Amino acid sequence: MEYYSGKSINNKIAIGKLFYYKKQEAKVKRERIEDVENEVKRFDEARELAKEQVLDLYEKAKSEVGEAEAAIFEVHMMMLDDEDYGDSVCNMIESQMVCAPYAIASTGENFANMFAEMEDEYMQARSADIKDISERMVSILLGNNDTGAVFDEPVILVADDLAPSETIQLDKDKLLGFVTRHGSMNSHTAILARTMNIPALIQVDIKPEWHGKEAVLDGYSALLTIEPDESALFKAREQVAQDNKKEELLKELKGKETVTKSGQKVKLYANIGNVADTAAALMNDAEGIGLFRSEFLYLESADFPTENEQFLAYKIVAENMAGKPVIIRTLDIGADKQVDYFNLKKEENPALGYRAIRICLNQTDIFRTQLRAILRASAFGNIAIMFPMIISLSEVQRAKEILAEVKSELKEQNISYKDVEVGVMIETPASVMISDELAKEVDFFSIGTNDLTQYTLAADRQNPALDDMIDIHHPAILKMIEITVKNAHDNDIWVGICGELGADLELTKFFLDLGVDELSVSSSSILPVREKIREQE
Known part of the structure; x- marks a missing residue:
């Protein structure tokens, strides 16, 4: 043993x-060619076939694991269409008179190394994607049918x-x-x-x-x-039996109230990234959507999503939730979520840079388009708006001013909308320390514990070398949550948690004792959290 x-x-x-599975490695040789035009044609044909294969993978992933997780294959599709990559392959074929498989493999390796050496975490992750699409095209050209x-x-x-x-x-x-x-x-x-x-x-x-x-x-x-x-083996089988029994018990919790034995109620919502995720939220009996990460509409698009595209996405979620709350976080692009068409400048420390509400208040045309879409969708359900990465009172006031201007525009155009609740994300130490003032400006707080943890501990959550340093139960984090909850309740607004800590069963009692009003977690965590809450006195 x-x-x-x-x-x-x-x-x-x-x-x-x-x-044990060992991937079949394609052996690529540098071969000189005479017919450059034909070799470029072979590359183009391999690229088109690769696109078809990736599209099939996308559809398979979408049906089996959901649209959010399938998005990686959309990234592969975009990379296959990347002009710089394609030009590099063709240039190598033409200038060095080499075969297409060699040009693709060499270009793939060069681009992968280039991405891997970048400081930005998002761009580093693209290194593996470049390797994947390059290996796919090489396999096609070499007739490798490894399934x-x-x-x-x-x-x-x-x-x-x-x-x-x-x-x-x-x-x-x-x-x-x-x-x-x-x-x-x-x-x-x-x-x-x-x-x-x-x-x-x-x-x-x-x-x-x-x-x-x-x-x-x-x-x-x-x-x-x-x-x-x-x-x-006995111990392992025993644990498997316990896990299976627990899953069956959890199924019985569907439809039950999220309430302690003493009658303390908590709103239990789901975090979603796109329209397709709504199905999982409903299947797991979510009482609402506590965090709709609207930036995925931008991440999954080749250009700025239009007002109507956004409106339709928000409208579908609102209608599917049938009157249950849907809290939409406004655009949170930047840091580890980079989008090429935003043309954001490279930053030494993007996590502390130009992102989220900072972009929206500077590039107000993008912000206004999103707010118009959200307000239009509010006529079809129970929608609320939440501003991320707040560090000052003036940011909230300016965001509300723009929201009021957009409402006036819609009213003049006779476009229906509802007065929506407005909240802010508490995810910076600054927002915690002025939460008593912020509470006078908004209807609710949602504590984003992921960013709050990294900013409080000065530890980049994207850096694997700091995994052991990121203590999500650090006394400073818990104290900040306590301060935020108190300041919210002192000003008669509700407060929730939408970061990873919301699903941490070790902290459920702590949240209940503080009087947290809402927990927003991944869909798969809803029933386990409900069970934990119902067990409390």
């Missing part, structure tokens, strides 16, 4: 045989790494879990694992000789046990 540790993606357990890992029985997959395209093609009915040597907690593959609700370990020192051996993948302890003895 051997033990290997790693980092866990999901608190779940898998028991079964290990299947990925194929297995006849349920297995725990072991691999050096898994690209999102490989992960989404796996047979979900036979995939018990996976273990990889590489990867990160925030990779697209990790996100897919969470969405598929399967256990996974990353950063494990894997070995080919494990193939076919029995193992236990324990997501709770982040351990992989090779050839477990009867005692280890």
Whole structure:
């Protein structure tokens, strides 16, 4: 019996045989060609076929894991159309008289290295995407028909790494879990694992000789046990049985009130990234949408989404929620969420730079378009507006002035809208310290604990080297939440939490004791949080 540790993606357990998967590597040779025009044509044809394949992957991912998680393949589509990438490949073919596979592989490696060396986290992540699309086109040209890992029985997959395209093609009915040597907690593959609700370990020192051996993948302890003895198997099966029983119990909580035994009620809402996520929110019995991350409309678009495109998205969510609250956070672009067509300048520290409300108050045409869309959609449901990254009273006052101007425009144009609640995100130490003043300007607070944690601890949450430093239970964070809740209630407004801490069951009682009015969590966390609340006295 051997033990290997790693980092866990999901608190779940898998028991079964290990299947070692080694990706078929395409051997690319530098070959001189004579017909340049034909070789460029081969590249163009490979690119078109790659687009078709990626589109198929997008549709498959969309149907299996949702639109938000499928968005990575839209990024791949855009990269395949990237002019700089295409020009570089063609230039290499023409100037060096080399074959298309070699030009693609070389360009892919050059671009991937260039992205990997950038300081911006978002751009670094694009390195893996460049490799993925380059390998796809090379495989097409070389006639490599590798269909990925194929297995006849349920297995725990072991691999050096898994690209999102490989992960989404796996047979979900036979995939018990996976273990990889590489990867990160925030990779697209990790996100897919969470969405598929399967256990996974990353950063494990894997070995080919494990193939076919029995193992236990324990997501709770982040351990992989090779050839477990009867005692280890018994414990693992016991935990699996408990997990299954818990899932069944949680299903019984659908439709039940989110209330403690003593009668303290809490609003339990869902965080969503786009229209498709509404289905998961409803399926898990969300009482509303506490955070609609509207920036995904921009991230998933090749240009600024129009007023009507935004209006339709907000309207559909409002209608689907059938009168339940839908809180839309205005544009939060910047930091780790970069969009090319915004043409934002490179910053030394984008997390502390030009982002969110700062962009909106400076580029008011973008802001006004979004506010018009939200207000128009308010006529079809119960919508509220929330401003992110607030650090001053003047920002809130200016944002409200623009909102009032937009309302006047709509009124003059005889366009219907409702008076919506207006709130702010409390996610900077500055907003906490002036929360008593901010509370006099708005209808509610929503505490964004993710950014509040990184700004309070001066620790970049995108930097994996600081993972051990980011203490989400740090006394300073909890004290700031306490201050914010008190100042909200002293000014007769409600306060919620929409960051990751909202789903932290270790803090549920703490939030109840403070009198937090609302918790907004991922859809999969709604029922576990409800169960925890209903257990409290």
